[in-house]
Amino acid sequence: MPNTSENKKSLYISVVIKLQYSVLYKINLEHILFLDIETVPEKESFDHLDDEKKALWEQKSQYQRKDEFTAKEFYDRAGIWAEFGKIICISVGYFHLNGDIRTFRTTTFHGAEAKLLKEFKNLLNGHFSSPKHLLCGHNAKEFDFPYIARRMIIHGIELPYKLNLFGKKPWEIPHLDTMELWKFGDYKHFTSLKLLAHILGIPSPKQDIDGSMVRQVYYEENDLDRIIIYCELDVVTTAQVFLRLSGEELIADRDIKNIERGLELL
Numbered sequence: 001m002p003n004t005s006e007n008k009k010s011l012y013i014s015v016v017i018k019l020q021y022s023v024l025y026k027i028n029l030e031h032i033l034f035l036d037i038e039t040v041p042e043k044e045s046f047d048h049l050d051d052e053k054k055a056l057w058e059q060k061s062q063y064q065r066k067d068e069f070t071a072k073e074f075y076d077r078a079g080i081w082a083e084f085g086k087i088i089c090i091s092v093g094y095f096h097l098n099g100d101i102r103t104f105r106t107t108t109f110h111g112a113e114a115k116l117l118k119e120f121k122n123l124l125n126g127h128f129s130s131p132k133h134l135l136c137g138h139n140a141k142e143f144d145f146p147y148i149a150r151r152m153i154i155h156g157i158e159l160p161y162k163l164n165l166f167g168k169k170p171w172e173i174p175h176l177d178t179m180e181l182w183k184f185g186d187y188k189h190f191t192s193l194k195l196l197a198h199i200l201g202i203p204s205p206k207q208d209i210d211g212s213m214v215r216q217v218y219y220e221e222n223d224l225d226r227i228i229i230y231c232e233l234d235v236v237t238t239a240q241v242f243l244r245l246s247g248e249e250l251i252a253d254r255d256i257k258n259i260e261r262g263l264e265l266l
Helices: 004-024 051-065 071-080 113-127 144-154 178-183 193-199 211-219 224-245
Strands: 032-041 085-098 101-110 134-137 175-177 256-258
Touching: 032 071, 032 113, 032 144, 032 211, 032 224, 051 071, 071 085, 071 211, 085 113, 085 144, 085 224, 101 113, 101 224, 113 144, 134 144, 134 224, 175 178, 178 193, 178 224, 193 224, 211 224
Parallel strands: 032 134, 101 256, 134 175
Antiparallel strands: 032 085, 085 101
């Protein structure tokens, strides 16, 4: 008997990929907001959780840690789950075209989580809310987009249109994902941003930390600025990967600008 469920899933993936690539070369770069987030466990250590949250974490993490780690030992990884983590910064980047001059501008929202989420929402509503606008990240459909949405709901923040997916059909969702584009329908395949940039010949920015170090740098070294630099570099790399996938020339380092948070996006 044919596996109807698998056939439907394959057909769905095929349709979505065709739709993505049919418009990929027609997208105005100025209509895309590239983004990346950094997350950490909601508390510095397992011992800082109340008894109920400890029990819930033990249940939630059981499948991943199995018998190799205790719930307390595994807590360093709690930032991966929106129910047990928090966002410490959201970095964004967007292209600005002025005739033949093309620049890429980055900025970062940081501080108290509820505050940075509201500021990010204001950016979406004020500058990237029309049907032509798209959000783009690497593995963002699996991680960044749902994580932001879940944390907004936890804080009682109404979801902006670009993150509210209730009732939307797959082709109506205004999201792009460079990892998904690279999969070409192979939904089991994972490729890190660093590896993808390397094989596509994109110069790798010098980074002194990686994702596994963010919790330590945040809680033990109290160095948020270092994390922000790392996050913004990932946004730049994601944009460069998108350019390669869409047949565009890479952006030169001299044309990458950092702007202060709160400035008008002009």
